[in-house]
Amino acid sequence: MHKRHLIKLALGASLALPFFGTAAMAQETVKLGYIDPLSGGGASVGEVGLKTFQFLADELNAKGGILGKKVEIVPLDNKTNPQESLIQAQKAIDSGVRYITQGNGSAVAGALSDFVTKFNERNPGKEVLFYNYAAVDPVLTNEKCSFWHFRWDANSDIKMEALTNYMKGTPAIKKVYLINQDYSFGQSVRTQARAMLKAKRADVEVVGDELHPLLKVTDFAPYIAKIKASGADSVITGNWGQDFALLLKAAADAGLKVNWYTYYAGGTGGPTAIKQAGLDHQVFQVGEGIANVDHKPAQDYETALRAKYDFSNFYPRAANQMRMFAAAAEKAKSLDPVKVAGALEGMTFQVLNGGEGVMRKDDHQFFQPIYISSFGTRSDKEKFDEEKTGWGWRSVAKIDTKDTMLPTTCKMDRP
Numbered sequence: 001m002h003k004r005h006l007i008k009l010a011l012g013a014s015l016a017l018p019f020f021g022t023a024a025m026a027q028e029t030v031k032l033g034y035i036d037p038l039s040g041g042g043a044s045v046g047e048v049g050l051k052t053f054q055f056l057a058d059e060l061n062a063k064g065g066i067l068g069k070k071v072e073i074v075p076l077d078n079k080t081n082p083q084e085s086l087i088q089a090q091k092a093i094d095s096g097v098r099y100i101t102q103g104n105g106s107a108v109a110g111a112l113s114d115f116v117t118k119f120n121e122r123n124p125g126k127e128v129l130f131y132n133y134a135a136v137d138p139v140l141t142n143e144k145c146s147f148w149h150f151r152w153d154a155n156s157d158i159k160m161e162a163l164t165n166y167m168k169g170t171p172a173i174k175k176v177y178l179i180n181q182d183y184s185f186g187q188s189v190r191t192q193a194r195a196m197l198k199a200k201r202a203d204v205e206v207v208g209d210e211l212h213p214l215l216k217v218t219d220f221a222p223y224i225a226k227i228k229a230s231g232a233d234s235v236i237t238g239n240w241g242q243d244f245a246l247l248l249k250a251a252a253d254a255g256l257k258v259n260w261y262t263y264y265a266g267g268t269g270g271p272t273a274i275k276q277a278g279l280d281h282q283v284f285q286v287g288e289g290i291a292n293v294d295h296k297p298a299q300d301y302e303t304a305l306r307a308k309y310d311f312s313n314f315y316p317r318a319a320n321q322m323r324m325f326a327a328a329a330e331k332a333k334s335l336d337p338v339k340v341a342g343a344l345e346g347m348t349f350q351v352l353n354g355g356e357g358v359m360r361k362d363d364h365q366f367f368q369p370i371y372i373s374s375f376g377t378r379s380d381k382e383k384f385d386e387e388k389t390g391w392g393w394r395s396v397a398k399i400d401t402k403d404t405m406l407p408t409t410c411k412m413d414r415p
Contacts, residue, residue, distance in 0.1 A: 029072045033092035033100040038077035041215030044268040045241045052315050056322040066326045082111035103134025106185040113149040129337040133318050137184045141365040145410035150364045152317040156188045162399050163286045164196040166372045175207045177232035182211035189238035207232050220250035234259045245269030252277035271386035281376035289316040289353030290373045290393035291384035298353045319352040363410035370404050372397040
């Protein structure tokens with residue numbers, strides 16, 4: 001018995017060594033777990049996001065890191081799958097990660113927010129924060145809000161409010177077709193597009209409303225044929241990644257010439273598809289900034305990013321997120337996630353593209369200036385093109401921070 005007991009103690013100690021070694025190493029760096037698709041249909045988007053965060057980590061590290069600690073991005077492939085995301089989140093936590101970030105897929109974000117909230121309830125003193133840089137389903141900062149979740153992208157309702165405000169001033173819009181991905185975000189886009197168009201332009205007819213599987217359609221020709229047959233003059237879509245690029249490719253093949261009102265036309269492959277379709281300033285995008293915004297710090301950042309990677313700045317919000325993370329830790333004088341969360345609440349911040357943003361305490365939704373832009377031939381003032389097309393983004397409208405704020409239904413439980 002005595003001998004067996006000693007063996008068990010020795011075995012337990014040997015098993016514990018890697019864990020304690022990992023935990024000790026975790027204290028030497030600030031680890032941010034990046035949970036997004038690095039394989040499958042969303043990989044092209046996920047890889048751009050990963051490199052963007054690595055670029056931002058390098059930026060922070062060149063200035064001394066966060067509270068003197070080096071920032072490390074830990075890549076974790078979730079294959080755009082909610083269940084796989086939870087496995088990767090647990091893997092990250094087990095390796096000492098106290099902060100995770102994700103953006104591609106609101107279903108994934110919902111699962112992660114719920115997971116982190118429950119984990120923190122069960123593990124006081126070991127809390128984890130979830131930084132959402134691109135998942136825009138409104139429920140995440142409304143009925144399913146969490147103290148442990150912060151969102152830096154405008155939610156889809158905020159974006160649709162801005163987009164339809166712009167569209168209502170375009171008399172040529174008479175018939176609109178809706179096509180979106182069949183999951184929570186795409187469903188939210190279609191619902192709010194219908195509601196807001198009805199309220200602002202009751203004369204506009206919705207001539208089609210289509211949902212399709214997320215990142216699984218390889219040929220959008222049948223969908224484009226329906227749009228063409230409907231007589232639509234405009235299309236509203238929240239499609240992202242390959243679902244946007246392939247949609248526009250099919251439109252080019254069919255010779256469909258309508259105006260497109262989008263959330264993510266600027267994503268990988270989107271600009272190339274727009275140019276191939278010959279849609280010169282007929283594709284519009286709503287977002288927190290573009291390469292050709294007239295603001296020197298943003299243009300300097302754009303130049304540096306493009307010098308290192310073969311892509312443009314898809315995620316100004318990622319820069320806001322990482323810089324605010326550092327500022328919050330400095331304010332809190334701590335890397336304790338609970339204290340950092342407290343410092344983030346209500347924080348105002350000068351955003352990458354110029355102007356003041358604010359992290360609303362009530363629901364942890366970040367508000368910032370919003371731009372409507374169109375893609376096409378460039379003027380002399382527009383320095384940057386996209387994907388070597390020679391075409392670039394042009395700002396056609398700007399909405400100030402105070403005018404982007406929508407009410408929230410969030411009833412937040414705080415620790």
